[in-house]
Amino acid sequence: MIPRKFEYYRAKSVKDAIDFLSTHEGAKVIAGGQSLVPLMKLRIVSPTYLVDIGRIEELRYIRVGDKGELRIGALTTHAEIEESELIRERWPVLAETAEKIADVQIRSRGTIGGSLCHADPAADYPPTLIVLGSEVVVRGKEGKRIVPVEDFILGPFTTNIEENEILEEVVIPPYNGKAGFTKFARREGDLAVVNAAALLKADNGKVEDIRVAVGGVGPKPVRLEALEDKVKGGVIEEDKLSSAIDEAVKELEPPTDVHGTSEYRREVTKVVLKRLILDLYRR
Numbered sequence: 001m002i003p004r005k006f007e008y009y010r011a012k013s014v015k016d017a018i019d020f021l022s023t024h025e026g027a028k029v030i031a032g033g034q035s036l037v038p039l040m041k042l043r044i045v046s047p048t049y050l051v052d053i054g055r056i057e058e059l060r061y062i063r064v065g066d067k068g069e070l071r072i073g074a075l076t077t078h079a080e081i082e083e084s085e086l087i088r089e090r091w092p093v094l095a096e097t098a099e100k101i102a103d104v105q106i107r108s109r110g111t112i113g114g115s116l117c118h119a120d121p122a123a124d125y126p127p128t129l130i131v132l133g134s135e136v137v138v139r140g141k142e143g144k145r146i147v148p149v150e151d152f153i154l155g156p157f158t159t160n161i162e163e164n165e166i167l168e169e170v171v172i173p174p175y176n177g178k179a180g181f182t183k184f185a186r187r188e189g190d191l192a193v194v195n196a197a198a199l200l201k202a203d204n205g206k207v208e209d210i211r212v213a214v215g216g217v218g219p220k221p222v223r224l225e226a227l228e229d230k231v232k233g234g235v236i237e238e239d240k241l242s243s244a245i246d247e248a249v250k251e252l253e254p255p256t257d258v259h260g261t262s263e264y265r266r267e268v269t270k271v272v273l274k275r276l277i278l279d280l281y282r283r
């Protein structure tokens, strides 16, 4: 289908984009266009103005900040994250996550900021960013706000961002321990039926800390804190882990859709979580 008529504006800077968004009702940001354009073609979204931020170079970078944190500009593409030597070396789980997103075309155009603002419940970055304790920097007329990724995503396709704000940056603390991401999809390149990430620190077989998050199994990605509490402080035994996972999965409310029933998603989640945690523990 063809989108409804709209006016196009190419923003010259973040400030210019915010000024335009603040003074034009019905204006919407476009970054890589990989999620927004399909929605416009289906006429699910019909902005009056399209504010193109795609050429704002100040939003395209990957660097390490003063406290050793990774700072990624919102316009950085999935492919740039996948290929970054810095990320592969020091935040490898993020590169592993990016390389599982869609196909090479979408990874070359789609951006980390666009993915987070689109807030598809099955998107791949959120579980990984959540277990790493990441935050986003959002800028509007009144200045900047820093929001944990966990609180930024409110529900399906809904985030904690105002219509006249821009997501500028994703900030990811350094981590030690082992982190992993896994995705179960019906076909290579599809959105996940279930995805999950975990960060595990163990000493002599004893789990000192663990964080686990899942996506695709509810309105938004969630951290499984009750599961973490059961695993923390001891050695991992397979049968005990299975029952802790079963308990955690009972609390989830996965949707039924064309990709599978709620019950199917629950079963897949159990398998995905068990494999992920055991793999990290034994690695």
Ligand SMILES: Cc1cc2nc3c(=O)[nH]c(=O)nc-3n(C[C@H](O)[C@H](O)[C@H](O)COP(=O)(O)OP(=O)(O)OC[C@H]3O[C@@H](n4cnc5c(N)ncnc54)[C@H](O)[C@@H]3O)c2cc1C
Binding pocket: 028, 029, 030, 031, 032, 033, 034, 035, 036, 037, 038, 053, 074, 075, 100, 101, 102, 103, 106, 109, 110, 111, 112, 113, 114, 115, 116, 117, 118, 122, 123, 124, 125, 161, 165, 166, 167, 168, 189, 190, 191, 192
């Ligand atoms: C066929 C297909 C398969 C896909 N498979 C996967 C997959 O396996 N895993 C996965 O995680 N994703 C998948 N995606 C989504 C893909 O990753 C998109 O690239 C991403 O979700 C959006 O990034 P974008 O830069 O293209 O955003 P756009 O489409 O330009 O924008 C998306 C939304 O975010 C807003 N926005 C964008 N940037 C900003 C910003 N900086 N500040 C404020 N608002 C902003 C826009 O207004 C819009 O509402 C898939 C998409 C398609 C079409």
